[in-house]
Amino acid sequence: MNYRGDGGWIMNIRDLEYLVALAEHRHFRRAADSCHVSQPTLSGQIRKLEDELGVMLLERTSRKVLFTQAGMLLVDQARTVLREVKVLKEMASQQGETMSGPLHIGLIPTVGPYLLPHIIPMLHQTFPKLEMYLHEAQTHQLLAQLDSGKLDCVILALVKESEAFIEVPLFDEPMLLAIYEDHPWANRECVPMADLAGEKLLMLEDGHCLRDQAMGFCFEAGADEDTHFRATSL
Numbered sequence: 001m002n003y004r005g006d007g008g009w010i011m012n013i014r015d016l017e018y019l020v021a022l023a024e025h026r027h028f029r030r031a032a033d034s035c036h037v038s039q040p041t042l043s044g045q046i047r048k049l050e051d052e053l054g055v056m057l058l059e060r061t062s063r064k065v066l067f068t069q070a071g072m073l074l075v076d077q078a079r080t081v082l083r084e085v086k087v088l089k090e091m092a093s094q095q096g097e098t099m100s101g102p103l104h105i106g107l108i109p110t111v112g113p114y115l116l117p118h119i120i121p122m123l124h125q126t127f128p129k130l131e132m133y134l135h136e137a138q139t140h141q142l143l144a145q146l147d148s149g150k151l152d153c154v155i156l157a158l159v160k161e162s163e164a165f166i167e168v169p170l171f172d173e174p175m176l177l178a179i180y181e182d183h184p185w186a187n188r189e190c191v192p193m194a195d196l197a198g199e200k201l202l203m204l205e206d207g208h209c210l211r212d213q214a215m216g217f218c219f220e221a222g223a224d225e226d227t228h229f230r231a232t233s234l
Helices: 013-024 028-035 038-055 069-093 112-126 141-149 160-164 210-222
Strands: 002-003 010-012 101-107 130-136 152-155 200-204 225-232
Touching: 010 013, 013 028, 013 038, 013 069, 028 038, 069 112, 101 112, 112 130, 141 152, 200 210
Parallel strands: 101 130, 101 152, 200 225
Antiparallel strands: 002 010
C-alpha cells in the first residue's frame, strides 16, 4: 500500500513499518530482524524516506539510534497510519464473516485471574475463528501498548489516563478494607473513612492503578502507608 505526497513521490507503508520498528528497538539489526529484512535494506529505506521528505529523521553523530524531533513526530504519525491500515485490512477481511483473526487483550494482574475464566469460554463459543492473545501488565504499560497498536483492547480499572480512548464500563466493584480477624474493626459492617486517620496501610507496589486509587482515598482521610511491605498482587 502506498501514499502519494503533494510532491508526487510515493511513500510505501512498509517504510513506515521500518521506521516504527527502529523507534521501538533502537537498533538497526534488531529492527531489521523484526521486519524480516536485511539491515542494509532497512537502513537504505530510512535514508530514502529522509530524502523524499527533505528532513533528517535520525542523528548521525552517535553510534546509538537517536531520532530528531522531526523523526519522533513522524514516528507518532506512522503509528497512527499503521493502526488505521490494520483496521481497514481487518474490516475488509471480515466482510460477511464472523469475527476472526488475532485479538490481543491486555489485562491488569488483579483482574485477569477472576475475569478470564468467564470471558474466554464465551468468546471461543461465539467466535470460534478468533485467535486470542492475553497480556498481563500494569496499567501504564497496557495504555502505552494500546496507544501504539500492540493491543486491541484492555481491561483495567478506569484511570484519568484512559480518557483518551473509548471506554465501555463492564461492571462496578466496591473497594474493601482487609483486616485481621482479631482487629478491633473486625465486627464492623462499615468503616468510616475518617477512622483511617493515623492508620498504617499495606499497599500494592508502584504502578498498580488500584494502589493509586486507594492512596487517593485513604491518604485524604489521614492514613499512611506501611513502607516495610508492598504486594505485587492481591
